[in-house]
Amino acid sequence: MLRYLALRLAVLLASLVLASLVIFVILRLLPGDSAGTSLGVGTTAEQLETLRRQLGTDQPVLVQYQQWVTGLLGGDAGTSFVSRQPVGELIADRLPITLPLSLGAFVLAVLVSVPVGVLAAVRRNSPVGVAVSALSQLGVAVPVFWVGVLLIGIFALGAGWLPPGGFPRAGWGDPVAAVEALVLPVVTVAIAMASVMVRYVRSATLDVLGQDYIRTARSLGYSRTQALARHGLRNGAVPVVAVLGIELATSLLGAVVVEAVFALPGLGSLLLSSVLGRDLPVVQTVVLAITAVVLLVNLGVDVLQRWIDPRLRTSAVLERA
Amino acid sequence: MRTTLPRVLALAAVTSLGLAACSGSGDSAGDAPSTAEEEIVIGSTNEPTGMQRNVGGSSGISQTMTRNVYEGLTSIDVDGEIIPTLAESWEISEDGLTYTFDLRDDVTFHDGTPFTADDAVWSLSEVISEESVAARKSDLIVMDQITAVDEGTLEVVLSRPSRSLLFNLAGVTIVKDGDTENTADNGTGPYRFVEWAQGDYLTIERNDDYWGEPAANPGVTFQFFTDTTAMNNALATGALDLVIAEDSPDQLTQFEDNPDFTISEGTSTTKYLWAFNDGEAPFDDVRVRQGLYRAIDRDAILDAVWAGRGQVIGSMVPPTDPWYTDLSDVHAYDPDSARALLAEAGVEDLTITLDYVAGDTEATIAQLLQSNLADVGVTLELNPIDDATWYQRIYTDHDFETTLMGHVNPRDIFWYANPDFYWGYDSAEFQELVAASEAAGSDEEQADLLRQANELMAQDAASAWLYLEPQIRVAAAGVTGFPVDQATESFYVADITRES
Numbered sequence: 001m002l003r004y005l006a007l008r009l010a011v012l013l014a015s016l017v018l019a020s021l022v023i024f025v026i027l028r029l030l031p032g033d034s035a036g037t038s039l040g041v042g043t044t045a046e047q048l049e050t051l052r053r054q055l056g057t058d059q060p061v062l063v064q065y066q067q068w069v070t071g072l073l074g075g076d077a078g079t080s081f082v083s084r085q086p087v088g089e090l091i092a093d094r095l096p097i098t099l100p101l102s103l104g105a106f107v108l109a110v111l112v113s114v115p116v117g118v119l120a121a122v123r124r125n126s127p128v129g130v131a132v133s134a135l136s137q138l139g140v141a142v143p144v145f146w147v148g149v150l151l152i153g154i155f156a157l158g159a160g161w162l163p164p165g166g167f168p169r170a171g172w173g174d175p176v177a178a179v180e181a182l183v184l185p186v187v188t189v190a191i192a193m194a195s196v197m198v199r200y201v202r203s204a205t206l207d208v209l210g211q212d213y214i215r216t217a218r219s220l221g222y223s224r225t226q227a228l229a230r231h232g233l234r235n236g237a238v239p240v241v242a243v244l245g246i247e248l249a250t251s252l253l254g255a256v257v258v259e260a261v262f263a264l265p266g267l268g269s270l271l272l273s274s275v276l277g278r279d280l281p282v283v284q285t286v287v288l289a290i291t292a293v294v295l296l297v298n299l300g301v302d303v304l305q306r307w308i309d310p311r312l313r314t315s316a317v318l319e320r321a
Numbered sequence: 322m323r324t325t326l327p328r329v330l331a332l333a334a335v336t337s338l339g340l341a342a343c344s345g346s347g348d349s350a351g352d353a354p355s356t357a358e359e360e361i362v363i364g365s366t367n368e369p370t371g372m373q374r375n376v377g378g379s380s381g382i383s384q385t386m387t388r389n390v391y392e393g394l395t396s397i398d399v400d401g402e403i404i405p406t407l408a409e410s411w412e413i414s415e416d417g418l419t420y421t422f423d424l425r426d427d428v429t430f431h432d433g434t435p436f437t438a439d440d441a442v443w444s445l446s447e448v449i450s451e452e453s454v455a456a457r458k459s460d461l462i463v464m465d466q467i468t469a470v471d472e473g474t475l476e477v478v479l480s481r482p483s484r485s486l487l488f489n490l491a492g493v494t495i496v497k498d499g500d501t502e503n504t505a506d507n508g509t510g511p512y513r514f515v516e517w518a519q520g521d522y523l524t525i526e527r528n529d530d531y532w533g534e535p536a537a538n539p540g541v542t543f544q545f546f547t548d549t550t551a552m553n554n555a556l557a558t559g560a561l562d563l564v565i566a567e568d569s570p571d572q573l574t575q576f577e578d579n580p581d582f583t584i585s586e587g588t589s590t591t592k593y594l595w596a597f598n599d600g601e602a603p604f605d606d607v608r609v610r611q612g613l614y615r616a617i618d619r620d621a622i623l624d625a626v627w628a629g630r631g632q633v634i635g636s637m638v639p640p641t642d643p644w645y646t647d648l649s650d651v652h653a654y655d656p657d658s659a660r661a662l663l664a665e666a667g668v669e670d671l672t673i674t675l676d677y678v679a680g681d682t683e684a685t686i687a688q689l690l691q692s693n694l695a696d697v698g699v700t701l702e703l704n705p706i707d708d709a710t711w712y713q714r715i716y717t718d719h720d721f722e723t724t725l726m727g728h729v730n731p732r733d734i735f736w737y738a739n740p741d742f743y744w745g746y747d748s749a750e751f752q753e754l755v756a757a758s759e760a761a762g763s764d765e766e767q768a769d770l771l772r773q774a775n776e777l778m779a780q781d782a783a784s785a786w787l788y789l790e791p792q793i794r795v796a797a798a799g800v801t802g803f804p805v806d807q808a809t810e811s812f813y814v815a816d817i818t819r820e821s
Contacts, residue, residue: 030709031706031709031710031713031714032707032708032709032710032712032713033709033712033713033717034709036709036712036713036716036717037708037709037712038370038371039454039456040380040456041456041716041726041728041730042456042457042459042730042733042736043454043456043458043459044458044459045717045741047453047454047455047458048454048717050451050452050453050454051454054452054454080371082370082371083370083371083372083519084371084372084373085371085519090519093518093519094520149550152554156554156558157554157557157558160558163555163558163560164551164554164555164557164558165551165554165555166544166551166555166560167521169518169521169522169524169542260547260548261548261551262551263546263547263548263551263552263555265518265519265520265521269520269547270519270520272547273520273547276707276708276709277370277708277709278709
């Protein structure tokens with residue numbers, strides 16, 4: 001297992017280096033000029049040159065890349081072209097919103113989708129099963145932002161129970177207001193995620209239900225629920241964990257859309273405004289960070305799957321290598 | 322199962338989320354007992370991009386900080402008039418080249434340091450320095466020598482007369498000697514800067530040691546939004562006192578005929594224009610530009626975009642500029658005349674492209690232009706792009722045929738005197754009129770010359786100016802004292818109060 005982990009970590013690092021290069025180069029190929037965008041109408045060509053020199057964007061791309069990577073290794077992600085604030089600080093300021101939003105939505109989606117998905121499989125021919133299938137179809141089909149707008153209309157503007165958007169100025173220093181601000185966004189993202197997960201949990205459970213070992217367990221006197229709980233969940237978990245990994249990564253991306261709808265100053269809003277302003281140091285660092293999270297989650301999923309299912313440990317190619 | 326504990330914790334967390342949601346809804350801003358001494362919260366979509374005072378793209382910094390936190394030697398008041406500020410008075414030499422400013426002696430910076438002529442020398446010099454990327458640099462480079470005569474007197478010698486100097490100086494905010502663009506937050510204004518949380522809000526608080534009339538409210542927070550729907554939701558639920566600018570009439574329906582809100586409509590300086598690349602064929606032929614301009618039904622555009630609010634214009638000059646004349650009829654909508662002009666210029670089966678920054682307003686205008694032009698046999702190809710691409714392709718590289726843009730600056734008729742500006746209007750006569758206006762001996766003479774320049778440019782259809790945006794603000798009932806018109810970039814907040 002240790003050797004496996006070391007190998008996987010090495011592959012992960014190599015992927016990150018490659019990703020950083022790709023991200024960096026693609027961003028430089030984008031049309032648009034960050035100098036012009038930040039100076040605005042009225043500045044002269046000489047002033048644009050001056051700013052490019054101040055920002056270092058007049059340097060060859062590889063030199064700029066090397067500066068960025070060297071900085072990253074030393075814990076310095078550079079300075080925003082636009083606000084001239086350290087990129088690391090900008091990102092750190094946004095995490096207290098985006099992390100709870102993503103993780104909250106993920107946890108809520110798991111808590112809802114696992115029992116509901118199992119129920120839908122067990123009762124697949126009853127009205128409950130059909131209703132769950134139909135609702136999850138709907139949840140997948142409806143755009144996330146629209147769900148957000150709908151929830152704002154009902155619970156914020158209509159009932160007045162929750163704020164329609166924004167985050168308290170005191171941040172988590174005002175925990176009640178902070179939680180209130182995140183309830184609707186979390187539910188919005190969770191609805192989209194849970195709709196996808198329910199369908200996987202349901203089909204994984206259906207798959208398991210048809211297996212011989214369930215029949216054997218039933219013949220030994222277990223009820224269907226007991227059989228599922230003892231033998232089914234662990235088997236069904238393998239494909240579901242893979243989907244959960246993908247969804248966890250997706251929840252970060254869902255934040256981009258949802259933060260805009262709810263006027264939340266999180267990582268998604270930062271990414272959006274930085275892309276529009278061609279604030280490349282911010283964009284490349286945020287994108288690289290998201291890439292790193294996705295790679296880590298994938299690694300986590302693989303490890304988790306091997307822990308759940310011992311058969312994977314012996315069949316892994318890397319283990320034998 | 323090892324996963325049980327985290328699940329229980331997560332469940333507890335979610336449950337408490339739900340409980341908090343049910344119990345905590347009573348403490349939104351609107352329910353607190355209100356007095357006149359409460360902070361004012363203002364919604365805006367125009368967030369500063371950075372804290373550099375003089376950098377041009379950041380009109381958000383001017384909106385929040387100029388006149389509120391930072392002050393100039395002069396200021397532009399809410400009616401567009403130049404008023405003395407840190408300079409109490411000034412004298413202009415006979416030849417118009419030497420300005421002697423008598424500075425106020427009762428001013429201190431927010432950190433307690435007295436304001437002297439040295440601070441003014443530093444601040445003005447920084448704007449025109451080698452490394453400066455300030456938008457006003459090209460206007461102010463005319464300042465040749467900037468000298469502190471004594472603590473209370475500043476002398477500025479120009480390389481040529483500049484009648485616009487006092488206006489342009491209002492855009493240069495004064496900081497302490499040695500404070501640079503990137504570090505300064507120490508001004509002389511009626512408010513001190515407190516905090517800017519990027520992507521979220523900017524807060525300022527009353528400066529109790531202010532040299533002038535103290536602010537009528539104890540502080541202001543500008544709350545920033547990227548989405549106007551979210552902003553109006555916040556206003557509707559009592560989280561905001563005022564929205565600086567509504568960007569579409571659709572947003573207003575929820576506030577109309579509602580006693581809890583007041584809607585004000587003033588004039589802005591935002592001119593929407595369909596710009597041609599005047600230096601390139603076929604737009605280098607004045608008849609083509611005139612023909613294209615006359616093909617456009619501007620009333621219909623204004624109606625579609627603003628439901629009749631705002632104002633159709635025929636030049637770059639808004640009513641708050643001193644040389645305004647109504648020129649909207651110079652090239653009034655007239656498809657027959659448009660066809661005749663295009664035929665006379667010998668352009669047939671014309672196909673032109675329109676690069677525009679994608680947005681709801683722009684898309685509406687683009688489609689109306691397209692159908693108007695089809696009526697006179699011109700095909701308009703639409704090419705939506707993003708802001709950064711616009712700055713690169715159109716503004717910097719001049720690689721375009723026509724484009725749509727809203728220009729917000731006051732007194733920007735001067736850009737038409739620069740043949741290297743993106744629209745490439747190059748008229749010697751116009752440039753002479755503008756140069757003469759700078760050398761004018763009085764404000765009246767300046768205004769008169771610029772009125773002539775304005776008429777010339779309108780005749781030439783240097784661009785197709787479409788309309789002036791209305792300045793629509795929505796305030797919660799009882800909130801008063803905010804400027805109705807938007808004559809400059811600054812939004813002066815010191816007179817705003819809220820009744821209890």
